Amino acid sequence: MKKATRAAYGEALAEYGSDERIIVLDADLSKSTMTAKFKEVYPERFFNTGIAEANMISSAAGIATCGKIVFASSFAIFAAVRAAEQIRNSVCYPRLNVKIAATHAGISVGEDGATHQAIEDIAVMRALPNLTVIQPCDGRETKQAVKAIIDYDGPVYLRLGRLPVEDIYDNSYEFTWGKGVQLKDGCDVTIIATGLMVGSALEAYEILKAQGILARVINIHTIKPIDREIIIKAAKETGAIVTAEEHTIIGGLGSAVCEVLSEEYPVPVKRIGIEDKFGKSGKPNELLKLYGLTPEDIVIKAKNVMTLKRK
Amino acid sequence: MEQELLLKLKRKAADVRKGIIEAVFSAGSGHPGGSLSCADILTVLYFKHMNVNPSKPKDPDRDRFVLSKGHAAPVLYSVLAEKGYIPKEDLFTFRQADSYLEGHPSLKDVPGVDMTTGSLGQGICAACGMAQMGKLDKKDYRVYAVLGDGELQEGQVWEAMMYAAHYKLDNLTAFLDHNGLQIDGDIKEVMSPEPVVAKFEAFGWSVILIDGHDMDQIDKAIKKAKRTKGKPTMIVAETIKGKGVSYMENKYEWHGKAPNQEQRDIAIAELDAYIESLGV
Ligand SMILES: Cc1ncc(C[n+]2csc(CCOP(=O)(O)OP(=O)(O)O)c2C)c(N)n1
Ligand SMILES: [Mg+2]
Numbered sequence: 315m316k317k318a319t320r321a322a323y324g325e326a327l328a329e330y331g332s333d334e335r336i337i338v339l340d341a342d343l344s345k346s347t348m349t350a351k352f353k354e355v356y357p358e359r360f361f362n363t364g365i366a367e368a369n370m371i372s373s374a375a376g377i378a379t380c381g382k383i384v385f386a387s388s389f390a391i392f393a394a395v396r397a398a399e400q401i402r403n404s405v406c407y408p409r410l411n412v413k414i415a416a417t418h419a420g421i422s423v424g425e426d427g428a429t430h431q432a433i434e435d436i437a438v439m440r441a442l443p444n445l446t447v448i449q450p451c452d453g454r455e456t457k458q459a460v461k462a463i464i465d466y467d468g469p470v471y472l473r474l475g476r477l478p479v480e481d482i483y484d485n486s487y488e489f490t491w492g493k494g495v496q497l498k499d500g501c502d503v504t505i506i507a508t509g510l511m512v513g514s515a516l517e518a519y520e521i522l523k524a525q526g527i528l529a530r531v532i533n534i535h536t537i538k539p540i541d542r543e544i545i546i547k548a549a550k551e552t553g554a555i556v557t558a559e560e561h562t563i564i565g566g567l568g569s570a571v572c573e574v575l576s577e578e579y580p581v582p583v584k585r586i587g588i589e590d591k592f593g594k595s596g597k598p599n600e601l602l603k604l605y606g607l608t609p610e611d612i613v614i615k616a617k618n619v620m621t622l623k624r625k
Numbered sequence: 626m627e628q629e630l631l632l633k634l635k636r637k638a639a640d641v642r643k644g645i646i647e648a649v650f651s652a653g654s655g656h657p658g659g660s661l662s663c664a665d666i667l668t669v670l671y672f673k674h675m676n677v678n679p680s681k682p683k684d685p686d687r688d689r690f691v692l693s694k695g696h697a698a699p700v701l702y703s704v705l706a707e708k709g710y711i712p713k714e715d716l717f718t719f720r721q722a723d724s725y726l727e728g729h730p731s732l733k734d735v736p737g738v739d740m741t742t743g744s745l746g747q748g749i750c751a752a753c754g755m756a757q758m759g760k761l762d763k764k765d766y767r768v769y770a771v772l773g774d775g776e777l778q779e780g781q782v783w784e785a786m787m788y789a790a791h792y793k794l795d796n797l798t799a800f801l802d803h804n805g806l807q808i809d810g811d812i813k814e815v816m817s818p819e820p821v822v823a824k825f826e827a828f829g830w831s832v833i834l835i836d837g838h839d840m841d842q843i844d845k846a847i848k849k850a851k852r853t854k855g856k857p858t859m860i861v862a863e864t865i866k867g868k869g870v871s872y873m874e875n876k877y878e879w880h881g882k883a884p885n886q887e888q889r890d891i892a893i894a895e896l897d898a899y900i901e902s903l904g905v
Contacts, residue, residue, distance in 0.1 A: 345809065366816070426728045594727060
């Protein structure tokens with residue numbers, strides 16, 4: 315079944331919202347971020363700040379000082395990037411229990427265009443001390459991540475998408491904080507993906523397999539702190555890595571993986587992502603193609619990085 | 626205003642509205658409500674007051690226009706098309722991957738767009754910067770901006786209010802498109818910015834309250850703003866979101882939704898009937 319991670323987020327808030335400590339804030343986008351689902355059930359614990367993201371984040375910090383668990387939502391470009399300094403100084407530095415749940419991340423926002431497409435939020439959020447950065451890849455993982463985030467005491471950045479995505483997991487899946495998930499085993503190359511690109515990585519796996527190449531596929535839902543172990547193991551066992559994310563190649567998952575490998579076990583890495591340019595308007599799938607974020611692009615880079623393996 | 630010119634402007638505004646509907650319909654997404662609500666304001670500005678030349682879109686002496694509520698891009702593109710900056714048929718490419726007509730106004734892509742906007746609150750600040758440089762460079766150009774009433778919730782807007790009054794930017798005229806609605810509903814329920822007139826006055830602006838669909842009142846207010854010395858002017862325009870398309874009027878649901886084929890046909894028919902009734 316297809317479901318957008320933002321939709322699963324709204325459902326999760328409504329489901330776990332009975333915890334009276336939970337407060338939800340939104341900045342005039344509640345029907346898009348799906349916090350409206352929480353508002354329907356718990357209107358008294360929902361506050362619309364109006365179109366005022368900076369105020370939303372700093373007031374979330376104040377609310378957290380009163381012993382609450384605060385979710386603050388808007389589009390990623392406004393929640394994370396516009397209010398970055400408020401997240402840094404009001405939330406992360408005092409290490410308050412604020413969860414920035416940002417939807418419409420990446421270029422799959424589509425027609426709204428570059429002003430609304432956050433392609434740098436992981437880089438900015440990842441650089442902030444005390445902040446955990448999580449990007450789930452499907453509805454089930456999102457729901458479990460929300461539960462884990464409620465139970466975790468501290469600031470979290472939750473990155474969610476606009477587009478419905480295929481289920482990656484079945485019922486048996488259990489989300490483990492900070493742990494990468496190996497979805498396919500392989501020995502020739504490893505594809506490390508996050509968010510929307512996990513589904514594409516699985517498609518790339520099938521294409522490569524048909525060509526006789528066995529790729530390992532890993533989903534990184536917790537981008538910070540990153541699972542160093544699973545990355546180093548993959549480098550040792552497959553010798554070449556491709557990273558895939560719907561984000562600029564500067565500072566995101568690709569960079570995080572390279573940081574681990576360059577210090578611990580250097581192997582060739584190729585990064586799939588947006589190549590240091592802004593997005594534009596268009597249909598989400600057209601844009602993913604235009605910006606080189608398709609399964610086919612992963613296949614090309616996977617084969618390419620294999621040629622760079624040390625003999 | 627003479628009757629003839631008034632009729633011409635009304636006709637122009639209806640054509641602009643048709644362009645909005647066609648652009649949003651072709652795209653299958655976009656923001657009709659807030660585009661329709663300020664169509665009369667942009668029409669009077671571009672077709673009666675602004676000193677601009679479509680063949681010289683970067684003329685350093687031109688008047689500037691900043692659509693601070695950038696989601697209303699369809700109204701700006703439609704006006705630019707009517708004015709001859711861009712071909713009218715390009716409106717049908719709005720928001721498509723191979724088009725330059727981005728979902729929100731883009732300075733580097735579209736001739737006639739003076740500032741990239743779409744992130745609310747930022748455009749009015751850029752307009753202050755342009756007005757400030759008009760003073761420094763001793764130029765006579767004027768700067769116009771249109772703000773949304775929901776947009777007023779951004780703190781950055783009030784930073785601009787302070788700035789413009791502090792530096793006595795009397796070459797800056799802003800319009801508030803006071804349609805009373807934002808995405809999540811009625812602005813008074815979501816987060817009230819009222820009383821707006823008293824607030825703008827307290828911030829040191831000259832404030833004029835008008836009916837934002839009355840061409841004559843829009844015209845007179847702009848004239849008064851041009852005469853006002855030592856203060857920026859805020860024209861608070863009482864408007865109807867979705868104005869001109871009956872089923873969109875005052876419906877926040879039409880903030881960011883495209884009409885389907887049937888709805889598009891009704892909208893165009895209504896606007897055509899209106900044009901017919903003008904008899905021009
Ligand atoms: C900084 C920022 N936050 C959120 C949005 C999303 N957004 C687009 S339009 C809109 C509502 C605008 O309401 P208003 O200013 O009243 O516009 P109008 O009614 O004139 O269309 C919102 C919240 C945005 N574009 N920019
Ligand atoms: Mg409004």
